[in-house]
Amino acid sequence: MNLKRALRVWQRHFTVYKKLYRYSIVLNFVEPALYIIALGLGLGAFIKEINGIPYVNFIAPGFIASSSMFAATYECTYGTYIRMTFQKTFDAILSTPVNLQDLVAGELIWGATKSMFYGTIIIIAITLFRLVDSPFIVLLIPILFISGLLFAQLSIICAAIVPGIDSFNYYYTLFMTPMFLFSGIFFPLDPLPKIITYIAYFTPLYHLANVCRSLSAGHVSGSLMSIAWLSAAVLLLSPIPFKLMRKRIIK
Amino acid sequence: MNIIKAKNLIKDYNSFRAVNNIEFEIQEGECFGFLGPNGAGKTTVMRILYCFMPPSFGMVEVLGINVLSNPSQIKSKIGVMPQEDNLDIDLTVLQNLIVYARYFDIPKHTSNPLAIELLGYVELEDKINANILSLSGGMKRSLSLARSLINCPEILILDEPTTGLDPYNRRMVWNKLNDLKSKNTTLVLTTHYMEEADKLCDRVAIMDSGRILTIDSPSNLKKIHGGTLEDVYLKLTGRPLEP
Numbered sequence: 001m002n003l004k005r006a007l008r009v010w011q012r013h014f015t016v017y018k019k020l021y022r023y024s025i026v027l028n029f030v031e032p033a034l035y036i037i038a039l040g041l042g043l044g045a046f047i048k049e050i051n052g053i054p055y056v057n058f059i060a061p062g063f064i065a066s067s068s069m070f071a072a073t074y075e076c077t078y079g080t081y082i083r084m085t086f087q088k089t090f091d092a093i094l095s096t097p098v099n100l101q102d103l104v105a106g107e108l109i110w111g112a113t114k115s116m117f118y119g120t121i122i123i124i125a126i127t128l129f130r131l132v133d134s135p136f137i138v139l140l141i142p143i144l145f146i147s148g149l150l151f152a153q154l155s156i157i158c159a160a161i162v163p164g165i166d167s168f169n170y171y172y173t174l175f176m177t178p179m180f181l182f183s184g185i186f187f188p189l190d191p192l193p194k195i196i197t198y199i200a201y202f203t204p205l206y207h208l209a210n211v212c213r214s215l216s217a218g219h220v221s222g223s224l225m226s227i228a229w230l231s232a233a234v235l236l237l238s239p240i241p242f243k244l245m246r247k248r249i250i251k
Numbered sequence: 252m253n254i255i256k257a258k259n260l261i262k263d264y265n266s267f268r269a270v271n272n273i274e275f276e277i278q279e280g281e282c283f284g285f286l287g288p289n290g291a292g293k294t295t296v297m298r299i300l301y302c303f304m305p306p307s308f309g310m311v312e313v314l315g316i317n318v319l320s321n322p323s324q325i326k327s328k329i330g331v332m333p334q335e336d337n338l339d340i341d342l343t344v345l346q347n348l349i350v351y352a353r354y355f356d357i358p359k360h361t362s363n364p365l366a367i368e369l370l371g372y373v374e375l376e377d378k379i380n381a382n383i384l385s386l387s388g389g390m391k392r393s394l395s396l397a398r399s400l401i402n403c404p405e406i407l408i409l410d411e412p413t414t415g416l417d418p419y420n421r422r423m424v425w426n427k428l429n430d431l432k433s434k435n436t437t438l439v440l441t442t443h444y445m446e447e448a449d450k451l452c453d454r455v456a457i458m459d460s461g462r463i464l465t466i467d468s469p470s471n472l473k474k475i476h477g478g479t480l481e482d483v484y485l486k487l488t489g490r491p492l493e494p
Contacts, residue, residue: 002323008354015350016341088337095301095331096354096402097323250304251264 001101001242008098009106010113012089017114028071028118029125032063036126039186050188053217060131061216062185064140065147065208068119072148073176076111076155077168084159090249104245108152115148116141134218140211143223147208147230153237154204160244179203184210204230254279254406254437255300259309262295262461269295271461272309282428282438284448287458288488293441294334296458297410300439301331314405327355330404334411334441336391340383344375344394347383348401355402362401369397373427389420396427407431409440413447425450445481455480459488 040056047055083089093103120141126132158171182189182196183205189197200206207226214222255277262270270292277283285293298304299311302322311318313325339347345366352362370376373393378386386394392412399407412428413421428451432438442448448455449469456466464487465472469480476483 004356005323005354008356011353012339012350015346019341087340088335089339089341091303091333091335092337092339092351093354094303095326095333096351097327097356098354099323 001105002099003105005098005102006105006109009093009103010110012093013106013110014113025121028067028121032067032122032125035063036060036129036131057131057133058213059186060126060129061137061212062183062209063126064119064122064144064212064216065183065205066180066185067122068115068144068148069151069180069205069208070176071118072111072115072151073155075114076107076152077159077171078165080107080111080156080159081162081165081168084249085165094249100246100249101242104156104242107156108149108241111152111155112145112148115151116144119144119148132216134216136215136218136220139220140215143208143211143227143230146227146234147204147211150204150230150234150237153234153241156241157237157244160241160248179205182206183208184213204233252279253277254281254314255283255439256312257296257299257309258311260296260299260306260311261308262292262299262304263307269461270299270306273458273461273463275456275463275466277437277439279437280432280435281453282432282440282451284452284455285439285441285458286443286445286448286455286484287441290460291458291488292461293458294410297408297439297441301329301408302326327402328404329406329408330399330402332392332395332399332407332409332412334414336395338383338391338394338398342383343379344370344381344383344386345379347394348398351398352401357402365401366397369400370394372400373397374423389416392416392420392424396424400431404436406437406439409438411441411443413442413444421447445479445484449480457484457487464488 036056036059040059044055049055050058090103094100123132123137123140127137158168162168182192182200183203184200185205189200207229210226211223211230214220214226253276255275257276258274260270260273261268273296285296287293299306299318300313302318302325305319314328316325318325339350342350348366348369349359349362352366357365367376367379370379373396375390375393375397378390383391392415396412409428413424416424425447428438438451440451452469454466454468455472457464467475472483473480476486
């Protein structure tokens with residue numbers, strides 16, 4: 001893999017994104033804002049506090065995690081798949097000095113960039129709403145790149161093996177939605193059956209939500225294990241998207 | 252000098268043999284055409300030449316470099332006009348050329364004037380800021396041709412460059428290709444149009460079912476087999492038409 005050529009692919013996506021971001025960026029605010037209003041203020045009126053923290057403050061940092069997760073995931077499932085099949089963007093890029101490894105790396109780095117960017121927007125938004133207690137939240141920004149890489153890897157693995165675009169529904173319904181609900185964003189998992197806690201421990205969003213909440217509260221030490229978990233997962237998965245994409249594209 | 256060499260080339264897709272032990276050499280500055288019915292293996296050969304896929308067996312060298320050893324280096328010196336348009340529909344006409352140039356590490360201050368010159372060359376200067384989806388089929392082919400020239404390639408690979416074009420646009424593409432040939436660009440193309448092969452190609456390879464049946468100049472083929480190039484093609488590929 002050649003990083004310079006991978007960044008050419010990244011640059012292509014950035015050029016396209018620059019044309020569209022003004023329209024899409026507002027939507028990134030809307031969804032988490034809806035959750036914070038409906039759950040934080042609505043449900044929060046009944047729940048009041050979790051572990052001594054007002055409910056709205058409890059859930060807000062989790063939306064940094066979910067927003068950045070969905071950004072990388074949409075980009076590297078639907079986005080990658082459309083570029084690979086319908087738009088034939090990959091075919092065009094592969095007839096230039098860019099090779100498949102460079103192309104896949106470019107997709108991953110772009111997914112991670114977008115993930116970091118969207119997460120950062122939420123950091124800014126919830127900070128403005130005074131839902132963040134510690135300046136350590138800025139440490140979260142580079143970690144969002146690492147977790148973004150992980151969500152991008154999982155998505156590209158998925159894009160490389162799905163028979164058609166509709167199959168992403170399986171990934172979203174059977175993996176993304178349960179992970180979102182049982183990540184500890186909305187409530188602590190302790191009261192649930194132990195098995196669910198164990199399963200959650202093996203999902204990336206659980207760890208990212210933990211990092212977001214810990215840093216938002218200024219508990220840096222509470223985030224370290226989860227940061228290590230996320231980094232290890234990125235390293236562990238790193239060869240797989242390349243292998244599967246090669247298998248899919250180069251007959 | 253041979254700029255492209257292929258020996259004992261075989262390509263299998265699972266159990267299907269798309270290219271079956273072929274050999275050819277293409278000389279620098281030559282226009283070389285692959286003719287043959289659909290499914291003869293022409294596109295597969297093209298894709299191997301521009302390093303999109305590796306051969307299953309055999310040796311292929313482009314510009315003296317083995318396609319398996321350094322595809323990026325080969326690809327930096329060739330231009331590709333694929334059979335199906337794969338222009339970037341998320342970008343404008345001009346951006347298509349500039350972003351494509353970036354993949355070749357051509358900086359914007361070089362690619363911008365070059366892109367404008369190429370758009371003039373293919374008569375798309377009015378469409379610089381147009382959306383790709385607003386272009387006609389002929390304009391898209393022209394833009395694909397312009398894009399394939401952005402790195403000033405030594406070899407231009409064209410997979411059915413004029414399929415689906417009206418006579419005016421077809422002639423325009425022919426003129427451009429003749430012009431490039433006169434500038435010593437090596438052209439490798441596939442086509443279904445015998446008139447096109449006859450007009451442009453110095454030599455043609457007639458393929459069927461993954462094999463090369465013959466390689467010769469159109470004039471020699473006509474002399475040996477009699478009739479037009481189309482007659483030769485039909486005679487060799489052996490599929491008599493219904494009366």
